[in-house]
Amino acid sequence: MHKGKGLALAGAFIIAAFTAFGQAEIRPGEVWPDTKGEHIQAHGGGITKIKDTYYWYGEERRKGLDTNKRYVSCYASKNLADWTFKGDVIQMSDPENLGRKWILERPKVFYNHKTQKYVMYFHLDNAAYKYARVGIAISDRADGEFKFVKSFRPLDHESRDIGQFVDDDGSAYLIFEDRPFGFRIARLADDYLSLEKEICLIPQHMEGGAIVHYKGLYYAIGSALTGWRANPNKYATARSLAGPWSEFKDIAPPETNTYGAQSTLMLKITGSKTTSVIFLGDIWKPKAQWDSRYLWMPLEIGDGKLWLPKPAAFTINVKTGETQIK
Template sequence: MLGFYHLIVGFILINLCLINNCFAANPLNLGAHIRTADPSGHVWQDGRMYIYTSHDQECQLDFWMKDWHVFSSIDLVNWTAHGAIFSVDELTWADNYAWAPDAAYKNGKYYLVFPAGTGHKDRVNPKNSTKWMGIGIAESNSPTGPFVDKIGAPLWRHPYANDPSLFIDDDGQAYLYFHAKDQDYNVIKMADDMRSTQGHFIKMDMGGHEPKMEGPWVFKRGQYYYYTMPENNRELAYYMATSPSGPWQYKGVFMAQEHKSNNHHSIVEYKGQWILFYHRWLATPESACKARKRQRHSAAEYLHFNADGTIKPVKRTLNGVDDFSNLSKNK
């Protein structure tokens, strides 16, 4: 009878643990009381994985967001929080909308490229909206900051733009991709000093497939460039090309939508494994914001490729990349 009692207690404890994600690596353990989204993954010279994220404040109003955070890890399970590395309070040209950032390393400096804005979006009467967003760039001598806005202005004011993705090609040329009003599927080159753009916006050839999108992310693997994005702001889809500006060939969706909510992601290779970082909208019972059923949390999955370079479908999991240390040792 005592053995049966222990069995029942053990079963209850295991289920309680599963409910509370005791064995899960997703979402990432970035801290007990911080909500993060839009994780941008990068591996720098020190061999650590860094993710740069936006920061959802508790019960924030309509994505009114104020700062950006960075976290680093060597095993993708245990993360060091480096805190807020930049804030809209440090800008003279914007005071709100600290949305999805990206980062790059060039010229011995680390660069944080970020969207920020002003005004208010009137969702009931859009004609009354005053919201504007632009893309800025800040510099630092360290991947964890402090970052400084050296130009004191956005890279441009028109078109309205956000969700920057900064890709540096093998020859050192930096390309800036973004989501913009009436100018999606554009790219612009960065000047060598990374403080201004070079030339005009380039409208890319997407092979005739240009759905609604946000949050582009571009990376290179072998001979191919990949333009990935949340298609219809929900499912993750991608194109392939042999040039960073196309022409691109659409390849389809590799991660389905969840809860009819937006997604935002990055893809990076680390110690021989390709990793997809993204955010999930999850029930957060401990949140003080009782009106909001789900909140955003950063997560990660392995990404695999077929022999022809196409991306295999990815499913969301509770375990995520919790066995990364074992896999990377076997490489």
Template sequence: MKKNSLLVVLLALASTAQAQRTAFLPGQPWPDNKGTHLNAHGAGALYDQGRYYLFGEHKIAGPKGNSAQVGVHCYSSKDLYNWQDEGIAFAVAPEGSGSEVEKGCVLERPKVVFNKKTRQYVMWFHLELKGQGYAAARTAVAVSNKPTGPYKYVRSYRPGAGQWPLGYKEEWKQPAPGEASLKWWTPEWRTAVTQGLFVRRDFTPGQMARDMTIFVDDDGKAYNIHSSEENLTLHVAELTDDYQGFTGKWNTIAPAGHNEAPAICKRGGKYYLLTSGCTGWAPNAARSFVASSIWGPWQQLDNPATGPDADSTYHSQSTYLLPVAGKKDAFIFMADRWTPKNPIDGGYIWLPLRFEGDQPRLRWADRWALSAFDQPQPKAVVAP
């Protein structure tokens, strides 16, 4: 019996050792330490005291899984390849509780940052109130004393209430004649959007906030970047020192550009932003932008994806740019392959983000490792 027990243990250990990943396999099933496919969609990641923490939407099977039935799932890792299940970091409130975050609400793209002043972990996410579709367009915050949670719900916001964006022209503060009757997607309508059509509409209640990410700059200032104005314009809004509210300072990015799924990083003193177009659950070609200040102006660059399936960003949509600890200017492009009919089956595309001058570049790889960042950056292609 003892020999048989020892054999079972040895076989189990051997199996575990064989299961340890040493590379990323984009698009393939990604089992956690329990052998279950990671359940962290629209994810963000945090590096804290030698460990990475992954936070994402916990999905269930069937169309009902597109709403929040459980909450935000957390995993941890030391190497980014192998993930340990840390359970539900933020649980939705019970059905019928009347909470803004009760079961059945829409809770998307959770991002967690650490606040050095308060010593708290702060989670932000896009929130849609139960039964209201995507009409609420709010961004919400929760806090915890531990990275793995549990996170306590604080409140939700419509940012920018009663505040004009930076550099907003005085003549744009009043509606232009006939703007209410403009036909959508015409050049005149796009001009009206650029000149504040929806900013004015939402001035008092606050601006819409859907797909979002959080960025902490080198000076400790944090920013919430989100799709606003019916997903037509991205907004960047400065957070308070405790990262739990807004200072009222904000600006627009690519007005009328129809961007969502923002993901941002900083390299060489410049800010790089990757987004997607707005085509529902269907993938599309990614966009990229660069700026010398987070407040802009932002210059639009090319589609960062290259090669086959670049026009669909390899059948995925951006969610986060993860800095790799200990490697200078090394960022992982994190993206989702959505499966709305059965959300729990959604897959993950993680690829190394490289740069050709100011242009971020993505290239498909069936298999890759962090050693890819040890290779020199590709040279910028100079047009003749």
């Protein structure tokens, strides 16, 4: 082998080994290239971990898409920083005659260990946002084609923005915005194809709902109802998902409008040394949606307090759970 080529391959191997253990850098608010150099298109998304692989699903917003269809992308990563595009797992035409500019937003995927199916929930709506339902699609593979099954109003309530939460005991929950009442938390049925029971209504007019269970407390985050415009996201805590919930407080200086982002998920990383919680948010660009960015940051969390630091480059080690802000 040519010496120069061998050194290049060795260097590439070292880089690959380094990033495989979660040390690659995440830069909030910047263009986030996948392993092919293309900006990641997974907006309003969710993360599902299967064994040692994280799957990131989101709204595919790149240029040149068929405007009659809606697309959900899938990316895979071992370290949460380097993402490989696995394809658009949904390329859907209008499933229920909703008309032009119909809506498919905020896809979230749950893995059902009993049925061994991947179950995707998403906000399904018409252009006027009056349909207000969840849609369900299923697949046999994390990165396989998801086939539309049905839509419904969860427990007969309106539903727009949705969030996902899986508790430490494996119980799966849907978070959904029911205007004008607030956002609801409901447990999924055994097959995940319906909702079994409402757990709580948090009577706060919010969307972008996200929940994490950390050291005996539940933390809920939400965003005010300001459409595409960023606003001060807030949080509350409770010892039980059923409440009672505390008053809502700011997660960041209110004048920053959550640094231009809107919550979509809180991701808990339980490692060998510590447990970290990462805030996942979207920095929307409504007039250039393909260029919308992401704000991921380790949260300062514990003892009933939650705070989103000023965005800065950071690393996370998914093995140990440790994060380091640069």
